[in-house]
Amino acid sequence: MHTTTMPQQATDEKSAPAARKDRDSSRIRLIAFWATTLVIVFELVAGSVWNLVPIEWIEIQLKHLGYPHFLAYVLGAWQVGAAVAIIAPGLPLIKEWAYAGAFFLWSGAVASHMAVGDGFGSWSAAMFFTICAIASWMLRPADRRLPRTRLLRDRTVGAGQNEAGLPGAGVRGWTVALGILVVLYAVSFLTLPVVEDVMHENAVELGWIDE
Known part of the structure; x- marks a missing residue:
């Protein structure tokens, strides 16, 4: 009797630290996912506001890079769609397109600024957001992936929840996502006057315009 239970007890004792390690790893992965996701969604939201207004910085930058003025409106409209697709629950196929965009x-x-000879300071922010987009895409939970791209561990997660047990593509999930977007858009519009002053000074420092 004791001979048959001892191996099982030893196995349970060994599996407890492994399970704890898996939980810690999942928690870190989820935190990293939301950190990078909120960064890129905020940039998409702010970028859509800047492009659709458009602010002086956008017009100066497009002229500096040799792009037509109307490109701002095209980019702004697609940035709205990408922000919604990435922050919303579910929609795995549309998310793939949004991340790619x-x-x-x-x-x-980054390539445009390098092509016209701009230094690191001109394209470092765009490089940072590119890295965050890649990280967010790689770390996304099971309910945000296409079935064939899910990680082996993700396949054990229920269809209605992600690996942290957060709500999936239900009413609550959409309410949270839309709430985040409303807050980010409010912040983007409220900070617009400050942003315009800061970016004007930045354009002067870069030598794109005269004071």
């Missing part, structure tokens, strides 16, 4: 947007900005 965000990657092309920011990596394209």
Whole structure:
């Protein structure tokens, strides 16, 4: 009797630290996912506001890079869609497109600035957002992935929840997502006057315009 239970007890004792390690790893992964996701969604939201207004910084930058003025409105409209798709629960296929679009947007900005001879300071922010977009895409939970791209561990998670047990594509999930977007848009609009002053000074320092 004791001979048969001892191996089982030893196995349970060994599995407890492993389970704890898995939980800690999942928690860290989820925190990293939301940190990078909120960064890129906020940038998409702010970028859509800046492009659709558009502010002076956008007009100066487009002129500096040799792009037409109307590109601001095209980018602004797609940034709204990408922000909604990435922050919303579910919609795995649309998320793939949104992440791809965000990657092309920011990596394209890096390439554009490098092509006209701009220094690191001009494209470092775009590079940072490109890295965050890649990280967010790689770390996204099971309910935000296409079935064939889910990690082996993710396949054990229920269809209605992600690996942290947060609500999936239900009413609560959409309410949280829309609430985040409303807050981010409110912040973007309220800070617009300050942003315009700061970016004007930045354009002067870069030599794109005269004081």
